[in-house]
Amino acid sequence: MKLINRDTDYAVRALCVIAREGGRLVSVTRLVKGLKIPRPFLRKILQVLNKKGILKSRKGKRGGFRLNFSLEKILLTDLIEAFQGPLRLNECIFKKKICPDRGACVLRMRISAIEEYVVSELKAITLASLV
Amino acid sequence: MKLINRDTDYAVRALCVIAREGGRLVSVTRLVKGLKIPRPFLRKILQVLNKKGILKSRKGKRGGFRLNFSLEKILLTDLIEAFQGPLRLNECIFKKKICPDRGACVLRMRISAIEEYVVSELKAITLASLV
């Protein structure tokens, strides 16, 4: 029942380092020094961020990664969605079927309300506020 | 990233039915009729609730389960903790070690604040409010 998993956590750390370079390309080799993240795993994470358009990469010698947007435009929810899928705490287990138990549906409504709050709070966390 | 899993969901449904019997013993055989939960699975869930002291059981013919407390005293968080372990959305991944990245620690503080809210909201949901 964690809100963020290890991938997202690592992504935040890596992005903070990249952000502090202010637009210069940062290679994985550089990143692994500060962050204690296994190199191949970090690469996979950066590749995802690149595919999602959060980072921009350049191949070849002296290549690396830089942010694709300003710090304020990168939301924690973007990262969570990239690594953990859609932000739903509360997907009904019995999707299409009509819920057979009113008790459980009341429960679901209350959980939904909590979820909305959580999502709005998470959306308010930008990379800028973390660096 | 679900707040409640299937076990907890099933437990809520079962408890609602048992609650409506107002102290009379309810057998698994009775329960499986209304709820569409596989019988052996439901039994396992009820056994857990019994061990945790939320239900009280009686063995033998005409045995079954009944609530051990009044509806107001059974909290959703009791069920979540029984089936999903301690309510922590935010356990630091690097437990004992000093967190090497300030960004991630700021993140953790903000997640903690969200967590406190969620837990307090979940604590406010009692079985009485669901029946």
Next chain:
DNA sequence: TATAAAGATACCAGACTAGTATCATTATGT
């Protein structure tokens, strides 16, 4: 043209999830 970088993909071990299967124990009704 060697080298240092990212891209793409496939793999793997362990934990978790949801559920099944079996046998033992106990209370009831006849």
Next chain:
DNA sequence: ACATAATGATACTAGTCTGGTATCTTTATA
């Protein structure tokens, strides 16, 4: 007494998720 209907205890399993590894390809630079 005893068949029966109930829970107690426990072990197993198939599938999915998590965290991480391994390997090969492509590309830019000095």
